[in-house]
Amino acid sequence: MHVAPVGGTAVQDHVALAEIELCGELIIAASAAGEDRLSLESIDEVLRVAEERGDNAPRT
Template identity: 65%
Template sequence: MAPPPGTATAPGDPECIALAEIELCGELIIAASTADGERLSADRIDEVLRVGAGSR
């Protein structure tokens, strides 16, 4: 998984990549806790992860 945009990490630095993934998981958890209904839509997940639908 690529680090979020704007995150300064070396391409092969596993610690920085792990921290970026943890941050993204936290953002998904926050989005899920505030979502209407039981699940996040694919579009909302893409929005939280800052990816386009075409990159899935």
């Protein structure tokens, strides 16, 4: 559990910030795709799923 220091009002939730960043990247990718839907492979690439798993195997 992280507690903000006494007198400080700013608390950073690094997990939430990372999720917000990934959502932003998905929005940008979807916007760039125009009328087309993003494929599952494209979404995995934007979210860096293979990097997180530590391999380059496609999702099944």
